[in-house]
Amino acid sequence: MARARRPLERPPVAIDxxxxxxxxxxxVTALDAGDADTYEVGTDWIAEIRSRAGNDLLARLESASLGDPDSFIHLIPLAYDTPAPRDVAAFLAHLRKTDADEIRLHLVQYYARETRRMTPPSVIQAAIHGGADAQQEFLRTSYADWEPWTQYLRSVFAADGEALKAEIIGALEEWNERVWAPESLTILPILERDAEARREALRELPMEEFIQAATNGVEFVPRPGIERVVMVPSFVNRPLVSFTEFGEVLLIIYPVGDESVSAFTDSPPLRLVRLSKALADEKRLRILRALSDGEKTLMELAETFGVAKTTMHHHMIILRSAGLVSVGVGSKRYRLRTETVPDVGALLSGYLCCAPAVSAAETRPSAPSKARAGG
Structure with missing residues (x-):
């Protein structure tokens, strides 16, 4: 009789x-122009920081990212690997010391387990070093039917490593000087406030429950190869959740909680606003009805409703950020969070019945700049 497999131990979780x-x-937020209205920081804020950057810097950043804003998410592990204090200056110094081909390995997500599962590490390394046969094998074995990814790989292969490294560092330096440094004065305290609250919650909740609460619907199950989970709060990425891996470390970039952004009391709770947005669309209501019959993949939902996968993904982002659906880390299967459905009426009743009277003269909630009503 075969022995039952021991359940995987929960990896330690840290807030960073x-x-x-x-x-x-x-x-990522500034360059993701096609999805600007997805970000809760607001289209006005995005337009403002793009204006401050100027067309010349935006063009340099577009070139440095090889036309894909997610390139900067691929560099998150290098930020994680930066020695303390891991501020921008330390990160840029770390990039300067990092081999150019090592940076390109990060860009193609060499350290993600799924990448190495599909393509042998030796092939990926040979492809980055210029091997034509290895490049063709990498293209054939890594999401070959996803044209944006294969085109991105070709761009990484074609780039001169040293020139790309210099371009990335130069563009980041200028972005920091023109845009990020002044914005960080307002944003970093929000991140610190959220991290403090999350560390307190982490002491009280099981790991899986904590991650689902912090991400508002992403389910994590311990799996082989992940020895540590690092939760990174983000203000500018709200309400999205992003993932990247660095060997045995899973980094989850999660949206800071509403309470960390503002304590302003007469505005409706942001979760109520998200719920209202999610439920105001007939198609999204029908999606929830379909999920009440059981889990479904993104492709199944797209085919059921006759829309493109990108359109369906946009709907699922809105439903997940409202807390109505959940999805596993690295999974494409969505389920209805039946346990949160009763919250809709409770949130509305609580706001209507208990909101204090506030004069119009009271100040607005703090935001990274005067134009950020969307944050």
């Missing part, structure tokens, strides 16, 4: 705040 993380995420 470092200026370099949020600077990189601010670049």
């Amino acid at each position: 705040v470092a200026p370099a993380y949020e600077m990189l995420m601010s670049l």
Whole structure:
């Protein structure tokens, strides 16, 4: 009789705040022009920081990212690997000391287990070092049917490593000087406030429950190869959740909680606003109804409702940020969070019945700049 497999031990979880993380995420938000209305920081704020950067710097950042804003998420592990204090200056110094091909390995997500599962590490290394046969094998074995990814890989292969490294460092330095340094004065205290609250919650909740609460619906199950989970709070990435891996470390960039952004009392709770937005669309209501019959993949939902996967993904982001659906880390299966459905009425009743009277003269909640009504 075969022995039952021992359940995997829960990896330790840490909350990590470092200026370099949020600077990189601010670049993702600023350059992700097609999805600007997804970010709760607001389109006005995004337009403002893009204006402050100027067309010349935006063009340099577009070139440094090889046309894909997610390149800056791929650099998050290098920020994690930066020696203390891991501020922007330390991160840039770490990049200067990092071999150019090592940076390109990060760009192609060499340290993610899924990448190495699909393509042997030796092939990835040979591809980065210029091997034509290895490059073709990498393209064939790594999401070959996903054209944006294969085109991105070709761009990384074609780039001169040293020139790309210099371009990345130069563009990051200028972004920090023109845009991030002044913004960080307001944003970093929000991150620190959230991290402090999350550390308190982590002492009281099981790991899986804590991660689902912090991410508002992402489910994590311990799995082989992940020995540590690092939770990175982000203001500029709200309400999105992003993931990256660095060997045995899973980094989860999660949205800071509403209570960390503002304590302003007469505005409706942001979760109520998200719920209202999620439920105001007929198609999203039908998606919830479909999920009440059981879990479904993104592709299944897209085919059921006759929309593109990108359109369905946008709907699922809104539903997940409202706390109505959940999805596993690295999974494409969504489920209805039936346990949160009763919250809709309770949140609305609580706001209508218990909100104090506030004069119009009272100040607005603090935001990273005067234009950020969306944060």
